């Protein structure tokens with residue numbers, strides 16, 4: 001894609017205006033792994049966010065980066081999965097109303113600002129959440 005190509009619409013809400021944001025960090029593991037973030041966001045009608053570590057890997061586009069050098073968001077719900085909670089990331093999302101964290105490391109700093117936390121593998125927790133959201137919406 002060159003710089004003059006039109007932006008492809010994802011059909012998702014705008015990151016800075018969405019009531020719900022599902023954000024993925026390096027813990028997703030691979031570019032394919034980032035799809036668990038997108039699947040949950042789509043089931044919920046939420047926007048997708050990412051850490052700089054993820055956008056630097058090109059697992060998600062740079063305009064989805066949340067943080068000091070990315071977008072500042074303050075949704076009703078911010079779910080951060082596989083995100084450690086570096087200060088530069090927190091700067092862009094810590095004003096969110098309710099913060100939900102999924103991380104396999106109970107000592108991850110992001111838990112300090114979480115309203116709800118799940119210590120676990122995001123590749124198990126997020127697909128289960130996505131299935132439950134879809135089941136309840138059916």
Ligand SMILES: Cc1cc2nc3c(=O)[nH]c(=O)nc-3n(C[C@H](O)[C@H](O)[C@H](O)COP(=O)(O)OP(=O)(O)OC[C@H]3O[C@@H](n4cnc5c(N)ncnc54)[C@H](O)[C@@H]3O)c2cc1C
Pocket residue numbers: 024025026027028050051052053054065066067068069070071081082083084085086087088089092102103104105108120121122123
């Ligand atoms: C000047 C400057 C500006 C910056 N600006 C930004 C910015 O705007 N936004 C930003 O995000 N960063 C920014 N950064 C980078 C920031 O310092 C961190 O490096 C980055 O936020 C870390 O991203 P991460 O949480 O995805 O990765 P990591 O810190 O590597 O964390 C990955 C987390 O995933 C967890 N995990 C691993 N596998 C799993 C699994 N299977 N299930 C669940 N959890 C798992 C790990 O326990 C870990 O906590 C900036 C840095 C600098 C120096």
